[in-house]
Amino acid sequence: MSDYLDNPAGRLLALFEAARTVDQGKVASAEWAGIFRVEHLSPQFFRAIANMASMASETRARIAEVEPEDHVLHLEHFGQVDNVIANFARSLNVNMGGFLEPLDNRSGEYALKLCSAILHRKRSEGQLQRDERASLLDQVMALTDEVEKVSDLDRELRGWLLLRLHDIRRALQYPDQFGLVDISNAHDLIIGGLQTKRSRIAQLAKSKIAKNFVGVMVALDLAVNLGANSLQIAQSDGHDSPKSSTVVIEIQNQIEQHVVQLGESESVRQLPAGQVGDPDGAGAGSK
Known part of the structure; x- marks a missing residue:
């Protein structure tokens, strides 16, 4: 699991890591419902998707605040994260492997790890034990x-x-x-x-x-x-x-x-x- 859950980038990373572990051949929406621990296509399911989109937006905004000079570099491959989240629009018709395809673990996923570490150091939300x-x-x-x-x-x-x-x-x-x-x-x-x-x-x-x-x-x-x-x-x-x-x-x-x-x-x-x-x-x- 992601090292840091005290910021939105770390929580996004944890969710994508969980998505990598499920059956990549099954319908993406059903697999995501299991990851979210909600009923498939329920109101809670769509709220969870909105929560992921919000985490991506918050990550961009916070990195720009704490790294005003280098944020463009840190977010260079973050568009891959946005593209994966956009795939929820077709998640009923694509398997999980196809859903995650835009997210390269050497670039987009690495960008999440980098942002998570930066926010942990500079803008931690704090955590409960x-x-x-x-x-x-x-x-x-x-x-x-x-x-x-x-x-x-x-x-x-x-x-x-x-x-x-x-x-x-x-x-x-x-x-x-x-x-x-x-x-x-x-x-x-x-x-x-x-x-x-x-x-x-x-x-x-x-x-x-x-x-x-x-x-x-x-x-x-x-x-x-x-x-x-x-x-x-x-x-x-x-x-x-x-x-x-x-x-x-x-x-x-x-x-x-x-x-x-x-x-x-x-x-x-x-x-x-x-x-x-x-x-x-x-x-x-x-x-």
């Missing part, structure tokens, strides 16, 4: 299972949560396709969706999943911040430890406040009638 990814993935899958099973979420919120959690799960599960920035983006979508539709926060607070949801979102936020700033943290001897983002803290506080308010309301409802607003415990008919 394997055990940390696995731990976060377990937490997300457990939360997903809870969302599917609880009866206190309406259909819209349940469907939205499952969609967003699915994206986070895939970003954590497949480091050859998704980097730290993709995990961060998937996390931002769920946090942003709560900000723009505050009624979701109130409903989450009433649900049995509230505590676990907050815990998972905070854990993801801290992990992303740690991964993205690992070099600075190491240079500071651990003094600049990662902190939750302001927006995540805000969402956490709002959910917790709703939970407290709901708890207080429930306590009032459970008190005997005479105790409401009556510190002496006298009933409404007391003299």
Whole structure:
């Protein structure tokens, strides 16, 4: 596998290396579905293709930024990568060998290796440790299972949560396709969706999943911040430890406040009638 998965060039290289290992005589689209770990011709399949095109575009842009004088030289054979990705338009009608034909391992593939090494040194996105990814993935899958099973979420919120959690799960599960920035983006979508539709926060607070949801979102936020700033943290001897983002803290506080308010309301409802607003415990008919 590619040495560096902390940049788009390294992840593209990992995908092309995987493509070299499958049956070169079989239909390319079906083989790519297996590499992407998605259903053939599903919406996720086409999203994965778009993700590859985005990685190629990002690689070009970042190399131009970090190597302003030599980027043309580094990208001399990168057109081969673009040509292979363009082959997805005919992937139903060509075998994998034909699909990969434009990518020469001594030029186009070498350009990917070179770009990956340059970006690793000069523009690394940061990475999560394997055990940390696995731990976060377990937490997300457990939360997903809870969302599917609880009866206190309406259909819209349940469907939205499952969609967003699915994206986070895939970003954590497949480091050859998704980097730290993709995990961060998937996390931002769920946090942003709560900000723009505050009624979701109130409903989450009433649900049995509230505590676990907050815990998972905070854990993801801290992990992303740690991964993205690992070099600075190491240079500071651990003094600049990662902190939750302001927006995540805000969402956490709002959910917790709703939970407290709901708890207080429930306590009032459970008190005997005479105790409401009556510190002496006298009933409404007391003299």
